[in-house]
Amino acid sequence: MNVSPEPAGPSKADRKGLIAGIAVAASLGMLALSFAAVPLYRMFCASTGYGGTTxxxxxxxxxxxxxxxxxxxxxxxxxxxxxxxxxxxxxxxxxxxxxxxxxxxxxxxxxxxxxxxxxxxxxxxxxxxxxxxxxxxxxxxxxxxxxxxxxxxxxxxxxxxxxxxxxxxxxxxxxxxxxxxxAKPEKAVVVGDGKSGEAGKPL
The missing domain is CATH 2.60.370.10 (Ctag/Cox11)
Structure with a gap:
């Protein structure tokens, strides 16, 4: 009786790539949450008066x-x-x-x-x-x-x-x-090819 071979699982290289991808995705997700936390915290303070916010x-x-x-x-x-x-x-x-x-x-x-x-x-x-x-x-x-x-x-x-x-x-x-x-000053914007050394006027 012939027994069909079981399909080969992912190689070590594939598993390492998958783990690395998950780690990168998790890091990006945490970074996005950290940026979102600031406005969310401000909204929370404004709606509840937390921290003395009027x-x-x-x-x-x-x-x-x-x-x-x-x-x-x-x-x-x-x-x-x-x-x-x-x-x-x-x-x-x-x-x-x-x-x-x-x-x-x-x-x-x-x-x-x-x-x-x-x-x-x-x-x-x-x-x-x-x-x-x-x-x-x-x-x-x-x-x-x-x-x-x-x-x-x-x-x-x-x-x-x-x-x-x-x-x-x-x-x-x-x-x-x-x-x-x-207030933070506006940054000048360079116009042209940037080789003349002259900065453009702030927008």
Whole structure:
């Protein structure tokens, strides 16, 4: 009786190639997840207030709450940015659900125009979920001409829902903190064959 030979399995070289391919695919997958983690983390913070991230609202609540809290304002400028930055009032007393408008004074001390972006957070971190901004200079990059001074407003309210959060029961003071960081300069784009040594104008 003739017995058909069993089909030969993959060779050692084939197995090594398969393992290498799986390893590369896994590495690429982990890299993609690491890039996706940053925006996902930001979305998580924005939706939950985690880490003192404030909320964004279009309108204030229809009704005010019952608690009054002190809201303090902290303004900072990162090293390397030749600006001054300060709140026009250090703190206010605010009823939950009531809209407030506060101005910050910013001056460019340098002899040329500068752009910067304000980063922000709220302390204690548990208050971030209830600190709602309707309008804020921090939503966009800001550009000041040489020696220019401007007033930048922020419009916000404290969500009355904080009155039902046990973690906010003993919180009487909330601090809104900003730090301006210099914007990254645009890179020049080389035009032509690149042999002349002349850089093109930034797009």
């Amino acid at each position: 909320q964004v609202a279009e309108v204030a609540p229809a009704h005010q709450g019952k608690r009054d809290l002190i809201v303090r304002f902290d303004a900072n400028v990162a090293p390397g940015l030749d600006w001054t930055f300060e709140p026009e009032t250090p703190q206010i007393k605010l009823r939950t659900g009531k809209t407030a408008t506060v101005y910050f004074k910013v001056t460019n001390l340098s002899d040329h125009a500068l752009s910067a972006q304000a980063m922000y957070n709220v302390g204690p971190s548990s208050a971030g979920a209830y600190f709602d901004k309707i309008s804020c200079f921090c939503f966009n990059e800001q550009k000041l001409d040489a020696h220019e001074t401007v007033e930048m407003p922020v419009v916000f309210f404290l969500d009355p829902a904080l009155e039902h959060d046990n973690s906010m029961t003993d919180v009487d003071v909330v601090t809104l903190s900003y730090t301006f960081f210099a």
